[in-house]
Amino acid sequence: VSLNRAGYDAAAAQWDAARRDFYGRERDYLELFLGGLPAGARILDAGCGTGRPMAEHVAALGYAVTGVDQSAAMLELARRRLPGQTFRLAALEDCDFAGPYGGVICWDALFHIPRDRHRDILERLCRVLEPGGRIMLTSGGSAHPAFTDRMFGQEFFYDSLPPEALLALLRNLGFRVLLSELLNRPDGGRDKGRLAVVAQLPQ
Ligand SMILES: C[S@@+](CC[C@H](N)C(=O)[O-])C[C@H]1O[C@@H](n2cnc3c(N)ncnc32)[C@H](O)[C@@H]1O
Numbered sequence: 001v002s003l004n005r006a007g008y009d010a011a012a013a014q015w016d017a018a019r020r021d022f023y024g025r026e027r028d029y030l031e032l033f034l035g036g037l038p039a040g041a042r043i044l045d046a047g048c049g050t051g052r053p054m055a056e057h058v059a060a061l062g063y064a065v066t067g068v069d070q071s072a073a074m075l076e077l078a079r080r081r082l083p084g085q086t087f088r089l090a091a092l093e094d095c096d097f098a099g100p101y102g103g104v105i106c107w108d109a110l111f112h113i114p115r116d117r118h119r120d121i122l123e124r125l126c127r128v129l130e131p132g133g134r135i136m137l138t139s140g141g142s143a144h145p146a147f148t149d150r151m152f153g154q155e156f157f158y159d160s161l162p163p164e165a166l167l168a169l170l171r172n173l174g175f176r177v178l179l180s181e182l183l184n185r186p187d188g189g190r191d192k193g194r195l196a197v198v199a200q201l202p203q
Pocket of ligand 1: 004050051052054069070090091092093109112113
């Protein structure tokens with residue numbers, strides 16, 4: 001969605017200043033995700049933003065990160081932050097993810113894409129994972145129609161499958177769900193909530 005590309009390009013510096021560290025139990029999810037992966041595995045960060053905190057943390061532990069994002073301004077900050085890692089400017093909807101990877105992170109990015117594309121994106125992410133590979137992702141935390149909202153003075157598009165449909169889709173792709181919980185709860189108003197998931201393919 002071009003709305004989001006323009007929004008993140010315009011707000012990259014403000015985003016980067018705000019997104020300094022893990023939120024809620026994000027660090028626990030990341031530890032669970034990394035727990036089953038071989039040392040030094042390749043990790044894809046799909047919708048990596050400025051690389052903080054996820055790619056930065058993963059790279060510091062010795063994993064090889066490939067970050068993909070459609071915002072040139074966000075990627076520029078990620079490249080500066082993590083010069084030893086690989087970053088590619090692309091939209092998740094039509095990116096050749098160029099695997100294989102031991103793990104895929106898709107954190108707070110899928111919900112910026114129309115839900116009718118989610119199955120295809122998750123299928124393609126699944127295909128670049130090695131046997132036993134893991135995925136950690138977020139999606140919307142409630143059933144709701146697509147909407148737009150403002151952040152840092154920009155308008156952004158949001159859409160998600162209802163949580164149960166997203167979990168069913170992952171199971172349908174062969175994933176075993178290791179964890180699914182609300183990272184934040186819907187407040188009945190603007191905040192539709194966020195579902196955090198860590199899942200694994202069979203060996
Ligand atoms: C909310 S930020 C999250 C960044 C980072 N993953 C994090 O955990 O902080 C969303 C990111 O997804 C990227 N994004 C949104 N839609 C995308 C798309 N269709 N293809 C690739 N990147 C996208 C944005 O440019 C932005 O960097």
